[in-house]
Amino acid sequence: MSAVTQIDAWTRHEGEARVRQAFAAAFGADGPEPGTWSAPGRVNLIGEHTDYNGGLCLPIALPHRTYVALRPRQDDLIRLASAQEPDGLRELRLADVAPGAVEGWTAYVAGVAWALAAQGLPVRGFDAVVDSCVPYGAGLSSSAALEAAVAVALDDVFDLGLAGADAEPDDAGRTVLAAACVRAENEIAGAPTGGMDQSASLRSREGHALLLDCLDSSVRHVPFDLDAFGLALLVVDTRAEHALVDGQYAARRATCEAAARTLGVQSLREVAPGAGLATALDRLTEASDDPATAVRRVRHVVTEIARVEALVALLDAGRVRECGPLLDASHTSLRDDYEVSCLELDVAVEAAREAGALGARMTGGGFGGSAIALVERDQVGQVEQAVAQAFAVRGLTAPAFLVATAAGPAN
Numbered sequence: 001m002s003a004v005t006q007i008d009a010w011t012r013h014e015g016e017a018r019v020r021q022a023f024a025a026a027f028g029a030d031g032p033e034p035g036t037w038s039a040p041g042r043v044n045l046i047g048e049h050t051d052y053n054g055g056l057c058l059p060i061a062l063p064h065r066t067y068v069a070l071r072p073r074q075d076d077l078i079r080l081a082s083a084q085e086p087d088g089l090r091e092l093r094l095a096d097v098a099p100g101a102v103e104g105w106t107a108y109v110a111g112v113a114w115a116l117a118a119q120g121l122p123v124r125g126f127d128a129v130v131d132s133c134v135p136y137g138a139g140l141s142s143s144a145a146l147e148a149a150v151a152v153a154l155d156d157v158f159d160l161g162l163a164g165a166d167a168e169p170d171d172a173g174r175t176v177l178a179a180a181c182v183r184a185e186n187e188i189a190g191a192p193t194g195g196m197d198q199s200a201s202l203r204s205r206e207g208h209a210l211l212l213d214c215l216d217s218s219v220r221h222v223p224f225d226l227d228a229f230g231l232a233l234l235v236v237d238t239r240a241e242h243a244l245v246d247g248q249y250a251a252r253r254a255t256c257e258a259a260a261r262t263l264g265v266q267s268l269r270e271v272a273p274g275a276g277l278a279t280a281l282d283r284l285t286e287a288s289d290d291p292a293t294a295v296r297r298v299r300h301v302v303t304e305i306a307r308v309e310a311l312v313a314l315l316d317a318g319r320v321r322e323c324g325p326l327l328d329a330s331h332t333s334l335r336d337d338y339e340v341s342c343l344e345l346d347v348a349v350e351a352a353r354e355a356g357a358l359g360a361r362m363t364g365g366g367f368g369g370s371a372i373a374l375v376e377r378d379q380v381g382q383v384e385q386a387v388a389q390a391f392a393v394r395g396l397t398a399p400a401f402l403v404a405t406a407a408g409p410a411n
């Protein structure tokens with residue numbers, strides 16, 4: 001038997017207590033008490049590498065959240081500390097935040113303030129401490145959770161009026177906050193990601209998956225309660241750390257954008273599956289610099305968008321048990337056509353399937369990170385065991401597990 005490690009979510013009370021305590025340790029007990037806010041990580045059910053192609057994706061928010069304790073200032077000084085990085089206080093001025101000027105995790109925090117201020121919103125400096133139970137580097141959007149927690153905190157303390165009340169979130173306002181988080185990530189942190197993760201963290205609903213249409217940022221909340229079907233969504237953190245700031249993600253994105261230009265479309269969303277795709281692939285074969293790569297990438301994006309639609313149709317019809325083959329097909333496409341899988345992800349997916357999972361796939365950007373498996377609720381333990389064993393046999397770092405349920409958004 002292999003040891004199986006679980007990634008536990010903190011309760012709201014625990015997360016807030018931790019971050020308040022860390023705030024007092026960083027800034028002392030003097031001065032006004034900070035407020036606390038939090039935002040979830042996400043796991044994507046299907047629709048991978050579709051967001052920056054104007055496509056569809058279907059994430060859920062996780063119960064694992066990033067917490068921030070924050071107190072506004074009258075000046076434009078930003079003072080930050082992280083319980084995860086106990087290297088003391090970081091200080092910078094809001095006016096000095098600019099592309100290339102801020103490094104590391106502070107870029108995600110300061111970048112959100114910068115993006116909101118750049119829109120003319122009345123954001124000033126602040127003191128803040130962050131802490132998180134969203135595993136870092138696991139492809140579960142720890143960076144978007146950080147951005148979203150800061151976004152709702154700044155919205156509250158500077159009266160921006162965008163997030164809405166807990167009982168009645170303002171989706172239009174949250175779309176503005178999500179866009180600011182994306183700017184922070186793209187322009188200040190330098191990661192050329194799409195918008196799925198920030199929308200998942202800010203616009204999800206408890207008990208629902210978020211069907212996000214990245215063409216116009218519209219959403220539909222799709223009921224998602226696997227427990228009612230005797231099923232569970234098992235997330236395997238492979239512990240193979242992924243990094244979106246390296247060149248692989250940007251290269252995929254550039255290939256898709258070049259293919260869209262070759263095809264004369266605004267985004268690959270305009271390419272229909274079936275005959276439309278076949279025609280597009282013929283054209284790419286004739287006109288691309290690297291036809292084989294362009295064909296594979298475009299085939300993944302177009303078929304993946306169709307798989308999102310098919311999976312949502314199954315969920316809507318209550319045919320949840322039939323979703324497995326779509327997850328499997330998504331993984332094959334990401335592995336062979338998009339080439340963003342890795343040994344650890346493939347081992348996790350195959351071991352989960354062999355142990356009885358109805359379907360499994362890598363999730364998130366890839367090159368490490370996490371996989372998901374749709375499993376019978378009473379088989380979670382056996383699937384975890386099988387995956388842990390498969391990793392041990394190959395001498396891979398032991399994976400960690402969590403059972404994902406659809407949790408609520410940033411607040």
Ligand code: GAF
Nearest residue numbers: 048049193194195196364365
């Ligand atoms: C990462 C990115 F941040 C998202 O925008 C998305 O592209 C995803 O990879 C792949 O679907 O999480």
